[in-house]
Amino acid sequence: MAPYHIRKYQESDCTQVLALFTKGMKEHIPTTFRHMLRLPRILLLLLGVPVALLLLYDSWILALMCTFSLLLFLWFIAGYPWKQYVAMCYRTDLADITKSYLSSRNSCFWVAECGGHVVGMVGALPVKDPPLGKKQLQLFRMSVSLEHRGKGIAKALVRTVLQFARDQGYSEVVLETSMFQYGALALYQGMGFQKTRELYIDMLTKLLDFRLIQFMYCLPSIQEAGL
Structure with missing residues (x-):
């Protein structure tokens, strides 16, 4: 028997859900920072500015202080997209999970509970303007606590969304994640989601080579499922 169970969100879950989501997003800041340090333009900045100061003022202390300041600034920049997203x-x-996800039969929000604590979450909303002839459901806010990963919770949450989509007659499930969420990328691709697009959301993410990746899962129609 699984050490967790998945159920619909309740108002009493709000504090735990928000804390889980915030913590999960902040986990990606170090990965983003390390990625930035490998970019040629960032390396040029980190090496060029301190060296220029050293040559101009002949001061190792000034050069080291500059390097430290630049690293602090880059850490702030690495965290900025994640904090803005949260x-x-x-x-x-x-802001109101019940209103956003549970006020219609076409959407839902689930939590994974273990030992009385919320350890996972996922939501699903209908896409407002899907392609002609398609009925799409979008997966949102997937997160599993670090301490409970590797137990199949994330996969069970995705399966819950897929089953909900089938029951509601959706033709496709779509989602968006980032290039830095390696576990999520492996999970979605392993479950049969197909990558459809990569994009930057603004000039900062383009400068940092911070790409969002969109996925799609095609659900068989009722006629196809019966064949």
Whole structure:
């Protein structure tokens, strides 16, 4: 028997859900920072500016202080997209999860509970303007606590969304994740999701080579499923 169970979100879960989501997003800041340090333009900045100061002022202390300051600045920049994303979610669907996800039969929000604690979460909303002839459901806010990964919780949450989509007659499930969420990328591709697009959301993410990746899972129609 699984040491967890998946159920619909309740109002009493709100504090734990928000904490889980925020912690999960902040986990990606170090990965983003390391990625930035490998970019040629960033390496040029880290080497060029301190060396220029050293040549101009003949001061190793000034050069080292400059390097330290640049690293602090880059850490801030690495965290900025993630913190902005969390803030945006708090202003939109996570501001009232019940209203956003549970006020219609076409959407839902689930949590994975273990020992009385919320250890995983995922939501699903219908796509407002799907391609002609398609009925799409979008998977949102997938997160599993670090301490409970490797137990099949994330896969079970995705399967819950896929089953919900089948039951509601959706033709496709779509989602968006980032290039730095390696576990999520492996999970979705391993479950049969197909990559459809990579994109940058603004000039900062383009400068940092921070790409978002969109996926799609095609569900068989009722006629196809019966064959």
